Structures are given as structure tokens and as C-alpha cells.
Amino acid sequence: MLILNSLSYIHPDKYLLFDNISLNIATGNKVALLGNNGVGKSTLLKIIAGLLPPSQGFIQTDTKPYYVPQVFGQYDHVTIAQALQAAGKLNALQQILNGDTSDVNYSILNDDWTIEERCHEALQYWQIDDIDLQQIMSTLSGGQKMRVLLAGIYVNNPEFILLDEPSNHLDTAGRILLYDFIESSASTLLIISHDRKLLNKLDTVCELTPDGINVYGGNYNFYAEQKKMELQALNEDVRDKEKSLRKAREKERETIERQQKLNARGKRKQEKAGLPTIVMNSFRNNAEKSTSKLKGVHAAKTASIENELQELRKALPDIDTMRFGFDDTLLHKGKILFRAENINFSYNENPLWQHDLNFEIISGERIALKGKNGSGKTTLIKITLGRIKAGKGSVYSAINNAVYIDQDYSLINNNLSVYEQAEQFNNGALQEHEIKNRLNRFLFTKTSWNKSCAGLSGGERMRLMLCCLTIANQAPDMIILDEPTNNLDIQNIEILTTAINQYNGTLIIVSHDAIFLEEVGITRNIELI
Incomplete structure (x- = not known):
């Protein structure tokens, strides 16, 4: 116990x-x-x-x-x-x-x-x-x-x-x-x-x-269903509160307009009655105080509803704000991006794979790269990216722009601030305020812009990496993710999944998370033995 x-x-x-x-x-x-x-x-x-x-x-x-x-x-x-x-x-x-x-x-x-x-x-x-x-x-x-x-x-x-x-x-x-x-x-x-x-x-x-x-x-699964019900109830509360706010503002406007009409009517009667100026001023001051008091009462009610609405909105998930928004015009589905014919790689003259590898990668595919620890997944990724050469066989590559994201998100430079890191990917001449707007969208508010990347959590590094890709704007031919969910909580896995599902290019993922692979729509597997 x-x-x-x-x-x-x-x-x-x-x-x-x-x-x-x-x-x-x-x-x-x-x-x-x-x-x-x-x-x-x-x-x-x-x-x-x-x-x-x-x-x-x-x-x-x-x-x-x-x-x-x-x-x-x-x-x-x-x-x-x-x-x-x-x-x-x-x-x-x-x-x-x-x-x-x-x-x-x-x-x-x-x-x-x-x-x-x-x-x-x-x-x-x-x-x-x-x-x-x-x-x-x-x-x-x-x-x-x-x-x-x-x-x-x-x-x-x-x-x-x-x-x-x-x-x-x-x-x-x-x-x-x-x-x-x-x-x-x-x-x-x-x-x-x-x-x-x-x-x-x-x-x-x-x-x-x-x-x-x-x-x-x-x-x-039970927990997820309960959270879904809680979210539905929260969304309903937000809608009800938004409705209440609209009604409160409408009531405030109608009440003030009605009071102003009464004040104007009273003023006309007083003028017809030929009252002395001092009496007229007294009536006017009373009318203004009455109007001001009404405004104060309704403003307090409206402000209270606004504060409640703001608190409810804070509890809503932020996943939908984090979208890639890539320019996909240079992606051509069905094109052969990579071909390997009878390739292998040797360590100490021992071949890494039992059998030579033969495969193609077609633009638009979603591939899971599988194999036991030590089966050579990282080596094959490096060959695909052209960082090392196969010791045997031949390769053809038409990959112009690939992004490799490992489980530590090491594309993030720990020596830079959050804003400086985002600026590194600004190849489209975005203005400073536009970069900061993108950062805000990925939950990096003004207080985070000068924060060192070295102090970011796994989830924050992932969100910053996704943000940087949106700042680069042009969709890469291929994104390779190596155990991307290892250091993420479930909320950040959902954020990553949502972002990946907006990407129309070629995807290669190394992961042992079966549910994650299913949710990002893997179309085939390459298994290394």
C-alpha cells in the first residue's frame, strides 16, 4: 500500500x-x-x-x-x-x-x-x-x-x-x-x-x-474517453459563456441607450419649463451620475464574465493552433526519391545486414523503418541522406531537401535563444513580428523568446523544431523522425501527430510506438534483420 x-x-x-x-x-x-x-x-x-x-x-x-x-x-x-x-x-x-x-x-x-x-x-x-x-x-x-x-x-x-x-x-x-x-x-x-x-x-x-x-x-482508453467528455463539457461551457457575454454586452448597450433617451427627454421638458440654470445643471449632473452608475454596474458584470471566459479558454488544448502551413508546390507525389540496389555496409569487414538491401522510396509515402536495437536503422538513414556511402551496391537519390529529426531534437542549437533559433530557419525574409507570431502559435510567448534552448524540455524542443519548419515555409521533400516520441508526454505526442498529419511530403519514422505509427498513417514498413 x-x-x-x-x-x-x-x-x-x-x-x-x-x-x-x-x-x-x-x-x-x-x-x-x-x-x-x-x-x-x-x-x-x-x-x-x-x-x-x-x-x-x-x-x-x-x-x-x-x-x-x-x-x-x-x-x-x-x-x-x-x-x-x-x-x-x-x-x-x-x-x-x-x-x-x-x-x-x-x-x-x-x-x-x-x-x-x-x-x-x-x-x-x-x-x-x-x-x-x-x-x-x-x-x-x-x-x-x-x-x-x-x-x-x-x-x-x-x-x-x-x-x-x-x-x-x-x-x-x-x-x-x-x-x-x-x-x-x-x-x-x-x-x-x-x-x-x-x-x-x-x-x-x-x-x-x-x-x-x-x-x-x-x-x-477509459481515461482518454473521460478526458474527451471533459473537453466536450469545457467547450460547451465556453460556448455558453460566450453567449452570456454577448447578451451582457447587448443588455449593457440597450440599458445605456434607454437611459440616454430618458435623459434627453427630461432635458427637453426642463428647457420647455424654463427652469433656472442652476436647477438645470443639477438635473444634468444627476442624469450623468445615474448613467455613469449604470455603466459601472454593467461593466462589472461584463468584466466578470470576460474573466470567467478567459479562464475557461486557458483550459482548452492548444493543439489546433500548431499547424505547418507549408508551401507544398514543389512536392511531386509518385516520384522516385531514392533507390537502393544490393546495398550493404560493413563494420570490421562484417556486413551489417544478413541480406543486401533493395528498395525504393516514392514521394508521398509514409514508411516505418523497423528492426531490433543494433540492426542498422541509423546507418541506413545516413546512407539515405547521403551522409555516408554504402560499402556495397548502388544508390540513386533525387532528394533535394530532407530534414532529419532525432529523439533529442539536436537540430536545436543549445547556444542560441528561442528567438535566435527560429531566426536560423528564416530563409523567406520574414519580418521580426512575423517570426514572433509563429513562436506564439507554438506556445512560445514573449517571456520565452530570450530563453536559452539548453533549458528547454523535450516537449518544448519538439514544438520549437516544428515552429522552425513552419518558418522555413517550403515543405522538405522528406522528413525523417528517429524515435520522436521518446521524450514527450502524451499531450506533446498529440501535438506532434497533428502536425505530421498536415505534412504531404515523404515521411520515414523509426519508432516502436505502434499506436503513434498507426495514427500518422504509415503505408508500409522496411524491416531490417
């Missing part, structure tokens, strides 16, 4: 990340923790894991959580055995088998005589049994490191598990193993993920917001 009571966290720079968080998770529950980038999901998981102290409130758990972080460079200097949290027991077992039967070794082993066997079984399950327990973690790929940390769950058999984006570095085979583990596990699970296939295998969704945690009693 997990109990969070009135939990708050303030960054060392005095920034309040979240406040008064309360949540109960029953033993055996499988729970997703969702929320926009920067809302504090990973920080909350670290607090639950005991790696960070809360600024306020308390945490109660029945058992120590087993924590798998999203970023794991801190393990690079340790061995596989240490990353599995089994090094001490393995060393004690080896000492005993070598004849050292001291009480210290027996105490460390704690009768766990199957520890070595479990380590090998765990590595075998996660299909990394070709690595040695004494191997250093830094020698492994990102996907292998994640598998090692997940293997530690099997070795330690914890009752409560915290996972932060566990599918990020896994290929399709690794994700299938992860899904099977989640479905079969009897442990309590709390998982941060944007992998919607994974999220649908959990039974509760908790959404962390700046205002607290909202709990939805179902999987991701």
Missing part, C-alpha cells in the same frame, strides 16, 4: 513544483501516473522511492519500493551484478563456495542460495544472457541498460515497483517482454509512461496537474 498525505515539493530555487498532493494506492494495484512535461511526475516518483525528501507532508508504504529511473547514466560505472542489486550476495556466495564460511558471508547471503541462478534466469528472460555479470554498464546500449534494470525486478522480487518511462529505450521485442511482465506481475505497480499500449494494461490512471492529482478508475 502507498499513502501520500498533503505532499508538497519546492525546488532548491524556491519554485513550487506541486502542492498538497494526496493519493492512496492499494496493494496489488497497477497504476499509471500521467501529466504534462514539467509537472513533476519524475520528482514525485523519486520522493516515493526515498531519493528526495518532500518539502511538506508524509509518505507511508508497506515495503521499500524498487525504482527504475528514466535516466540511468548514474549506473555507467557499476557492474551488471551491482545494477541488479545482487553483487554483495553473489560475492558472499562465491566466498562460501571457495571455503570462506565466516558468519559475515552467511549473514550477507541470508540463505539466498539461488541468487546466481536467478540472475542468469532474469538476464535470459530479458534476452541479454550474452552479457557477463561483471561487465560494466557503460559498455551496454540504452536498451540493454534498461533490460538490466528491469531484470533486477526478477532478481529481487519486490512487492512495490516504480517505473519511469520503462519502454523508452526498448525495441519492439523488449516492449513485448515488458507488457507480458506487467500483465503477469502480482506486485503493486506505479508507472510513468507515454506508451499507450502499456497504459492500457494498467487498471487505474492518476493525472498529476498543478492543482493536484485526479484519479480515473480505468485504463488509458
Whole structure:
């Protein structure tokens, strides 16, 4: 069981990340923790894991959580055995088998005589049994490191598990193993993920917001349906409030016009009656005060409705404002952009692919480039872009303008400000105000223009990259996206999906996110083995 009571966290720079968080998770529950980038999901998981102290409130758990972080460079200097949290027991077992039967070794082993066997079984399950327990973690790929940390769950058999984006570095085979583990596990699970296939295998969704945690009693599809209903209700509230505002303004105008007519009629009667000037002035002042008071009452009502409407509109998603708006005139669908005939590439005289590759890329296609980690996807992308040459075979390319966007959005220059980065793509002589309008459209307001790109989150880098492409205006022949959703929350994945679906050129995507590939309309796959 997990109990969070009135939990708050303030960054060392005095920034309040979240406040008064309360949540109960029953033993055996499988729970997703969702929320926009920067809302504090990973920080909350670290607090639950005991790696960070809360600024306020308390945490109660029945058992120590087993924590798998999203970023794991801190393990690079340790061995596989240490990353599995089994090094001490393995060393004690080896000492005993070598004849050292001291009480210290027996105490460390704690009768766990199957520890070595479990380590090998765990590595075998996660299909990394070709690595040695004494191997250093830094020698492994990102996907292998994640598998090692997940293997530690099997070795330690914890009752409560915290996972932060566990599918990020896994290929399709690794994700299938992860899904099977989640479905079969009897442990309590709390998982941060944007992998919607994974999220649908959990039974509760908790959404962390700046205002607290909202709990939805179902999987991701249930949550998405509830959010859709909430959005429909919000849109209805916006329309009702807009209607109320129109009526209030109309009522204000009619009331002021009526009062002005009464004032004019009264003035004419007073003039006919030949009243003294001082009396006339008094009547005029009273009429003006009465009109002013009416205006004030209606202005206050109108301002109140306007403020309520503004708050409602702030809660609406901004996805529809982020459109490419490319000039597609130079795109010619059906044209052969690239052809490969019997190509291969060698490392240390060993061919990368089992069979030579033969394929064409036709303008307008949407292709998923698939293969296990290490299958040569990035190498093939570089050959397609002309950055390296195939060691064997021939290629034909009619690609004039291609954009390659990797998972870190490294086309963004960390040494530039947001505005300076946007200006780098201004090859159409846009005026400064036009560039800033584009930035505003992609949620980079005036306060962000001088912000360093180095400080941008994954979602912000993605939005800035999309904005830069709109500033360039002319649609590229081809856009290549390499694991584009890895560092994005679900909201930003929706933004990316919406933008991509407006692009009419050729698209090549490397991704293990099956739902994302389906939503962007992949037409065929190129599978590397």
C-alpha cells in the first residue's frame, strides 16, 4: 500500500513544483501516473522511492519500493551484478563456495542460495544472457541498460515497483517482454509512461496537474474517453459563456441607450419649463451620475464574465493552433526519391545486414523503418541522406531537401535563444513580428523568446523544431523522425501527430510506438534483420 498525505515539493530555487498532493494506492494495484512535461511526475516518483525528501507532508508504504529511473547514466560505472542489486550476495556466495564460511558471508547471503541462478534466469528472460555479470554498464546500449534494470525486478522480487518511462529505450521485442511482465506481475505497480499500449494494461490512471492529482478508475482508453467528455463539457461551457457575454454586452448597450433617451427627454421638458440654470445643471449632473452608475454596474458584470471566459479558454488544448502551413508546390507525389540496389555496409569487414538491401522510396509515402536495437536503422538513414556511402551496391537519390529529426531534437542549437533559433530557419525574409507570431502559435510567448534552448524540455524542443519548419515555409521533400516520441508526454505526442498529419511530403519514422505509427498513417514498413 502507498499513502501520500498533503505532499508538497519546492525546488532548491524556491519554485513550487506541486502542492498538497494526496493519493492512496492499494496493494496489488497497477497504476499509471500521467501529466504534462514539467509537472513533476519524475520528482514525485523519486520522493516515493526515498531519493528526495518532500518539502511538506508524509509518505507511508508497506515495503521499500524498487525504482527504475528514466535516466540511468548514474549506473555507467557499476557492474551488471551491482545494477541488479545482487553483487554483495553473489560475492558472499562465491566466498562460501571457495571455503570462506565466516558468519559475515552467511549473514550477507541470508540463505539466498539461488541468487546466481536467478540472475542468469532474469538476464535470459530479458534476452541479454550474452552479457557477463561483471561487465560494466557503460559498455551496454540504452536498451540493454534498461533490460538490466528491469531484470533486477526478477532478481529481487519486490512487492512495490516504480517505473519511469520503462519502454523508452526498448525495441519492439523488449516492449513485448515488458507488457507480458506487467500483465503477469502480482506486485503493486506505479508507472510513468507515454506508451499507450502499456497504459492500457494498467487498471487505474492518476493525472498529476498543478492543482493536484485526479484519479480515473480505468485504463488509458477509459481515461482518454473521460478526458474527451471533459473537453466536450469545457467547450460547451465556453460556448455558453460566450453567449452570456454577448447578451451582457447587448443588455449593457440597450440599458445605456434607454437611459440616454430618458435623459434627453427630461432635458427637453426642463428647457420647455424654463427652469433656472442652476436647477438645470443639477438635473444634468444627476442624469450623468445615474448613467455613469449604470455603466459601472454593467461593466462589472461584463468584466466578470470576460474573466470567467478567459479562464475557461486557458483550459482548452492548444493543439489546433500548431499547424505547418507549408508551401507544398514543389512536392511531386509518385516520384522516385531514392533507390537502393544490393546495398550493404560493413563494420570490421562484417556486413551489417544478413541480406543486401533493395528498395525504393516514392514521394508521398509514409514508411516505418523497423528492426531490433543494433540492426542498422541509423546507418541506413545516413546512407539515405547521403551522409555516408554504402560499402556495397548502388544508390540513386533525387532528394533535394530532407530534414532529419532525432529523439533529442539536436537540430536545436543549445547556444542560441528561442528567438535566435527560429531566426536560423528564416530563409523567406520574414519580418521580426512575423517570426514572433509563429513562436506564439507554438506556445512560445514573449517571456520565452530570450530563453536559452539548453533549458528547454523535450516537449518544448519538439514544438520549437516544428515552429522552425513552419518558418522555413517550403515543405522538405522528406522528413525523417528517429524515435520522436521518446521524450514527450502524451499531450506533446498529440501535438506532434497533428502536425505530421498536415505534412504531404515523404515521411520515414523509426519508432516502436505502434499506436503513434498507426495514427500518422504509415503505408508500409522496411524491416531490417
